[in-house]
Amino acid sequence: MVYRFEKWGSGAVFTIDRPEKRNAINDEVMDALSDAIKAAGDDESLRYFVITGEGRSAFCSGGDLSEFHKLRTEEDAAPMLGKMADILLRLALLPVPVIALVDGHAVGGGCEIATACDFRIVREDVRCGFIQGTLAITTGWGGATHLLHKTGRQDTALRMLMEATPKRAPELLEAGWATELYTGDKFAALSRFTEPMERVHPSVHRAYKQAAVRRYIAGGLPERVREEVSACAKLWAADVHHEAVDRFLNKKK
Numbered sequence: 001m002v003y004r005f006e007k008w009g010s011g012a013v014f015t016i017d018r019p020e021k022r023n024a025i026n027d028e029v030m031d032a033l034s035d036a037i038k039a040a041g042d043d044e045s046l047r048y049f050v051i052t053g054e055g056r057s058a059f060c061s062g063g064d065l066s067e068f069h070k071l072r073t074e075e076d077a078a079p080m081l082g083k084m085a086d087i088l089l090r091l092a093l094l095p096v097p098v099i100a101l102v103d104g105h106a107v108g109g110g111c112e113i114a115t116a117c118d119f120r121i122v123r124e125d126v127r128c129g130f131i132q133g134t135l136a137i138t139t140g141w142g143g144a145t146h147l148l149h150k151t152g153r154q155d156t157a158l159r160m161l162m163e164a165t166p167k168r169a170p171e172l173l174e175a176g177w178a179t180e181l182y183t184g185d186k187f188a189a190l191s192r193f194t195e196p197m198e199r200v201h202p203s204v205h206r207a208y209k210q211a212a213v214r215r216y217i218a219g220g221l222p223e224r225v226r227e228e229v230s231a232c233a234k235l236w237a238a239d240v241h242h243e244a245v246d247r248f249l250n251k252k253k
């Protein structure tokens with residue numbers, strides 16, 4: 001299995017389980033995450049939805065380049081990008097707090113997944129970044145749209161996107177992307193984060209999350225995400241993108 005979806009106290013944890021590929025996202029993981037989000041949305045007893053990665057090397061390394069490099073044209077790329085962008089939008093709009101438990105590097109689409117969550121609990125020694133620019137594309141799963149919507153500083157957000165480099169956890173905290181940093185066991189860190197909120201009735205959490213969802217919708221996020229997908233799909237078709245992916249895939253051969 002390329003994932004696990006398990007109950008965790010009053011929450012549920014989705015674990016991307018492809019450590020041999022640094023938890024890269026392929027169609028199978030997308031479909032599993034989509035199903036998990038549906039189940040979470042239908043579960044009135046759920047208090048939290050948590051997403052994390054297997055192993056300590058990576059939270060998620062983004063799209064599976066060994067699979068997605070076969071997508072050559074704008075028409076090829078748009079359906080894959082749109083599929084994951086829709087899944088991340090549904091993740092963001094879940095009626096409960098959504099927590100990214102970032103216990104390894106989150107790069108590319110992996111950084112987009114964490115950005116779509118309400119909170120990011122980040123291990124203090126990891127690096128996260130929107131490295132799509134190094135492949136001559138933009139974010140394509142809605143990451144830029146979610147980041148620009150959430151962050152208080154547009155200059156900081158644009159700099160993260162345009163530099164396309166992984167940032168150290170303290171920098172991510174300073175930039176307002178990381179909610180808090182931790183060391184040691186990730187589930188102990190998750191408990192420390194959720195415990196204070198557990199003293200509040202879940203109906204209060206759901207009401208506050210609805211306020212955030214209303215702000216998303218008022219901000220036109222679904223349409224803005226669709227436009228981001230289109231922009232990425234256009235850049236995807238360029239030779240400079242395919243050459244950059246080929247260099248990554250051939251780096252060790």
Ligand SMILES: CC[C@H](C(=O)O)C(=O)SCCNC(=O)CCNC(=O)[C@H](O)C(C)(C)COP(=O)(O)OP(=O)(O)OC[C@H]1O[C@@H](n2cnc3c(N)ncnc32)[C@H](O)[C@@H]1OP(=O)(O)O
Binds near residue numbers: 248
């Ligand atoms: C809109 C989303 C967008 C898209 O879908 O295209 C993206 O997400 S673009 C960005 C795609 N992701 C990347 O470019 C990141 C590539 N990976 C890395 O930079 C590193 O692997 C890193 C920093 C995540 C971890 O580095 P580390 O040294 O710990 O591991 P290795 O690089 O040696 O990788 C181990 C093993 O995993 C394979 N791998 C890693 N990432 C991916 C990936 N995204 N897709 C496919 N395979 C990946 C890597 O090739 C190695 O395989 P091996 O067979 O052992 O050589």
